[in-house]
Amino acid sequence: MAKQTVIRRKDAKGRNLKDGELQQADGRYKYQYMDTNGKRKAVYSWRLLPTDRTPPGKRDDLSLREKEDEIAADNRDGIDGKAARKITLNDMFDTYMAGKVTLKQSTRTNYLYMYKNYVMDNIGNKPLQNIKYSNIKRFYNELITDKGFKPNSMEIIHTILHPVFTLAVRDGYIRTNPTDGVMAEIKKSHNWEKPQRHALTLEEQAAFVGFLSESAIYGHWLPMFTVFLGTGCRVGELIGLRWQDCDFKNGTISINHNLVYRQQDNGHMELHVTTPKTSAGCRTIPMLGDVRKALQQQKLMQFQGGDKSVTVDGYTGFVFTNRYGDVFTPHTINRAIERIYKAYNAQEEATAKEENREPVLIRHFSVHNLRHTFCTRFCENETNIKVIQKIMGHTDVSTTMNVYAEATESKKRETFENLEGKIKIT
Numbered sequence: 001m002a003k004q005t006v007i008r009r010k011d012a013k014g015r016n017l018k019d020g021e022l023q024q025a026d027g028r029y030k031y032q033y034m035d036t037n038g039k040r041k042a043v044y045s046w047r048l049l050p051t052d053r054t055p056p057g058k059r060d061d062l063s064l065r066e067k068e069d070e071i072a073a074d075n076r077d078g079i080d081g082k083a084a085r086k087i088t089l090n091d092m093f094d095t096y097m098a099g100k101v102t103l104k105q106s107t108r109t110n111y112l113y114m115y116k117n118y119v120m121d122n123i124g125n126k127p128l129q130n131i132k133y134s135n136i137k138r139f140y141n142e143l144i145t146d147k148g149f150k151p152n153s154m155e156i157i158h159t160i161l162h163p164v165f166t167l168a169v170r171d172g173y174i175r176t177n178p179t180d181g182v183m184a185e186i187k188k189s190h191n192w193e194k195p196q197r198h199a200l201t202l203e204e205q206a207a208f209v210g211f212l213s214e215s216a217i218y219g220h221w222l223p224m225f226t227v228f229l230g231t232g233c234r235v236g237e238l239i240g241l242r243w244q245d246c247d248f249k250n251g252t253i254s255i256n257h258n259l260v261y262r263q264q265d266n267g268h269m270e271l272h273v274t275t276p277k278t279s280a281g282c283r284t285i286p287m288l289g290d291v292r293k294a295l296q297q298q299k300l301m302q303f304q305g306g307d308k309s310v311t312v313d314g315y316t317g318f319v320f321t322n323r324y325g326d327v328f329t330p331h332t333i334n335r336a337i338e339r340i341y342k343a344y345n346a347q348e349e350a351t352a353k354e355e356n357r358e359p360v361l362i363r364h365f366s367v368h369n370l371r372h373t374f375c376t377r378f379c380e381n382e383t384n385i386k387v388i389q390k391i392m393g394h395t396d397v398s399t400t401m402n403v404y405a406e407a408t409e410s411k412k413r414e415t416f417e418n419l420e421g422k423i424k425i426t
Contacts, residue, residue, distance in 0.1 A: 011048060021064065023048075027055065029064040033071055043067045073175075087173060089131060089164070090124040096164045106260045106274050111160050118143060118157060128168050133178045136161070140186050151192050158183045197369060199376035199407075204362045205229065211344040218340050220301065224320050224333075225370065226294035231285050232374035232392055235330045235367045236260055240273060242317045246295055251287040255393065259312065261329045271327065273313040280395045295319065333367045341365070372403065379407035 010016055011023040020032045032042045046055050047063040054060045062070075093115060100108070115124070123131060123139050143149040143157065158179065165177040186192070200208065209229070212222040228238060231253060240259030247254070258274050258281075276282050287295075298319060308325025309316050318327050341362040352359035371392075378388055389400040 015048065017048075018068075021048075031064055031068055031071075033068075035075070043071070085127050085129045087128050087168075088125055089128060090120055092128060092168050092173070093119075093124065093160075093164050096167050099167075104274055104277065106262055106272060107277075110156070110262060114153075114156055115160055118147065119161070128165075128173050131165075131178050133180075133182065136178050136182050137185065140182060144186075144190065151187070154183070154186065197372045198363070198365070199373040200362070200365060200369065203360050205373060205377075207344060207348070207360055207362055208341065211347075212340065215340075215343075218336070218343070221336055221340065223294040223298040223301070224328075227291055227298075227319075228367070228370040229374055229377075230288045230291035230294070232371050232378065233285075234258070234371060234393075235333065236274075237276075237281075239318075239320060239328050239330070239333075240315070241319045242315065243299070243319055244317060246287070246319065248287070248292065248295075251292065253285045253287055253291075255281065255283050255285060257315070259315075259318075259327060261331075271312050271329075273315050276393070278395045280389075281393045283390060283393050285391055330367055337365065337367060375400075375403045376407045379404040 009022060011029070012027065017023065022030050022032075024030055027046070029045050029048050030042055031044075032040060035041050043064070045061055045064040045067060046058045047053070047061075049065055050063045052063060097103075097108070097111070103111075122142075123135060126135070140154060140157070143154065149157075162177065162179045165174070165179050168174050169177050209222070209225070212218055212225060224238070227233070227241075231238070233241070233255065236258035237255050240257055241253070241255075245254045245256065255276070258276060259271060260274055261269060261271050302321065305323055305325075308321070308323075310318065310321065310325050310327060312318075312327065321327055341364070345359075345361050348359045348361060375388070375392055378391065382388055385397060385400055385404060388404065389397050392400060394400045
């Protein structure tokens with residue numbers, strides 16, 4: 001049987017063109033192919049090979065053969081490259097958020113605010129396929145240098161973008177997630193380490209509480225901080241605590257919701273009630289004697305101030321309110337803490353100078369450190385990790401274990417210091 005002759009078309013330089021390739025009258029190359037959906041598509045380039053020069057005045061682009069390699073790889077991996085060149089990150093974000101039907105409203109509002117203000121008009125307008133690892137890294141660095149972003153804000157941006165690109169990978173628009181590994185490199189290059197939240201020492205805790213109990217100016221804060229230090233509640237749990245959550249007969253406190261104060265879509269800061277993020281957040285905390293007394297003292301102060309109960313999302317009867325009946329915000333509490341420990345430190349320094357001794361000062365701390373302080377005291381006196389985890393409302397036991405290890409390490413050193421000279425080694 002005679003061998004069939006294969007006739008190949010040639011370009012203007014006499015080079016053989018492959019099936020699907022042709023050179024148009026204007027000199028531009030064209031490649032026709034079938035996409036993964038069986039539709040006929042075409043790509044163009046002024047260069048056939050990567051080594052060819054782009055004609056003067058023409059846009060520099062990948063060569064036709066490079067585009068063919070990408071198309072072959074996309075077809076092999078089921079990637080819709082052409083769609084990825086049209087769909088922007090903003091489009092993908094909208095798709096992602098539409099699918100997050102169970103996302104808590106407070107979280108959704110925060111995500112939308114951060115995306116709209118920092119991503120949408122930046123890389124958000126870029127097609128998915130044009131966003132590479134280097135683009136993400138540059139964008140993150142710009143947020144740090146130009147916007148003054150701190151680790152927590154960067155984590156929020158990354159928490160938003162990473163799953164959006166993961167969805168794009170799963171939907172076949174891109175092959176890899178360009179945000180993979182970026183945060184690790186950012187943290188390393190900026191020497192970022194997750195800040196270690198410290199607990200108040202026994203001396204600091206005693207000084208803080210003692211100062212409040214004797215202060216005519218700050219004494220009205222004592223019930224709230226006693227409950228913080230006696231329950232380990234998160235700030236949103238405590239400012240949202242209602243009298244009906246306090247069972248004085250059985251001596252328990254029910255934690256079943258949070259009060260959050262966040263910026264809304266309209267730009268205004270608002271208070272809203274939300275349910276705990278995880279089932280572990282719903283829990284019952286035994287009421288210590290000092291906590292019971294603090295709550296009773298708070299009840300008396302509210303009664304003496306008159307009934308000025310505020311309502312938030314249908315919830316009323318809040319335990320901790322100011323003289324106008326309004327609930328507190330985390331910012332208000334943190335400002336009070338700072339004023340209190342600064343006033344104490346000033347008084348202690350003066351007293352220590354008079355008594356010719358070193359002052360016992362309180363380090364800077366925020367309301368979040370009070371929860372960590374309770375957990376540390378609990379770990380110092382309890383060995384059952386599961387009990388500690390339940391009371392704290394930790395979803396992951398490793399969180400409990402980290403605090404437990406830190407607390408017991410301190411106790412171990414204290415124990416050995418007490419052994420000094422008591423064990424006859426020599």
